[in-house]
Amino acid sequence: MSERLNAWPALDHEELAPMIDYVNRLIQVAGKYTLDEPFEVGWGNIVLDVTPRGLRTPTFRHGGVTFTVHHRLLDGDVVIEADNGTRTLPLSHGSVADFYTEFCEAAAELGIHRPHSSLICEIPDAPPTFEDDRTEYDWDPQAARRMWEALNLAAGGLEAWQAPFLGHRPRVGVMWGGFDLSATRWRAKPTVPPANRPPFQQNAQLDAYISVGFSFGDAHDPHLGMYAYIWPQPDGLENCTWGVEGAEWHPDAGLVRLPWDKLRATADPQQAIVRFGDAVYQAAVQTAGWPTDLMGPRVDGWYMSKTPPEEIVGKQHQGN
Structure with a gap:
């Protein structure tokens, strides 16, 4: 421990x-x-x-x-x-x-x-x-190291979460404007961005997407930990579960949040990030009609020199 x-x-x-x-x-x-x-x-x-x-x-x-x-x-x-x-x-x-x-x-x-x-x-x-x-x-230097450690560990979890998604997904990385680590899944379903948003947000909201990430927070909102949201925001999220103890829906912010200390206290924080992201995707399936066929099998490494071809094929079929 x-x-x-x-x-x-x-x-x-x-x-x-x-x-x-x-x-x-x-x-x-x-x-x-x-x-x-x-x-x-x-x-x-x-x-x-x-x-x-x-x-x-x-x-x-x-x-x-x-x-x-x-x-x-x-x-x-x-x-x-x-x-x-x-x-x-x-x-x-x-x-x-x-x-x-x-x-x-x-x-x-x-x-x-x-x-x-x-x-x-x-x-x-x-x-x-x-x-x-x-x-x-x-x-x-000490603060810089802790910041890098948090970003590096969270990135590992988000990359594992993204791996089986078959749709468009930019690489996991830090959005330098808001300074948040972001993992996004896109769906080719056009949406109408709010007219009062700045251009960069309107560009980001041209299609439906799910975002899961990590943020250090800021002076106005000091939440430090994982976050997630679904665009456009569907009704019914208050009735969803989020896969990890301590993760909660915050309607005023329009975000699901998993505080860092709650994540850190789990038995396996990286797998907790995967469970958190999976729960958010499942919420999108239930409340916003996201397709289930965009999810492939989750395989923990292929090890092609060791894994028999028939086992690989079997895992592929299990994801369909």
Whole structure:
């Protein structure tokens, strides 16, 4: 029990809040490059991968330069990796405005244009742009490690949950605007987005989808843990069960929530994430008519050199 709990770190939003605010701003700088990429349904093109050291952008091919940006949370730096060289920006003490200036100068040395937008988005009460954000931040290595550990462990559970889905599903990754780790399943059923939502949300709501993810919370809503929702939101969710003790429907927020401490206390937190996601999908089947034939078999590794072909075929048939 103690080894399992130690593997899933205790997290406190208030304690992590300064680093959550800082890292969220930092990843938005390079995240802006994803807005130049071909649009994928639900902004699937923008997510940052959870790596062994931190968070990495997709590979970009802009203006003759191929590059990626690695936010190395465990090393306390940001590395621009290009086909013609690298630049490393250490993180210790400073403002987002200073970091943005240094980032743009380093990118220019590699022939990379500055991001086309410097707007800070989806962060309550943040200054309007990176240039305006003069608050001084201190890099906290211990907090950065706990944040990476949470993202890495949650990503493993969400990837396991996504594996058998046969429909469109962008890769699991961090949405750099709201700083949430997202796993989304899409259904080709057009919907009408609310007219009062910002364009990026309207683009995300052109078709029905289910989102399950992990969030550190923010100043206005400090919930730290797993979340899920179904778009469009169907009636009847108050009568559903959510697969894991402590998971509850919050109608005011329109979210199902599983607090981190409740997840951490389960016998197997990664499998608890899978059960939580499966329960959300089942709720979508029951309340919103989602199809059951989009689910294939869940197989814990193929091991092709060891598994007899007839056993593989049998497992495939069991999922149909």
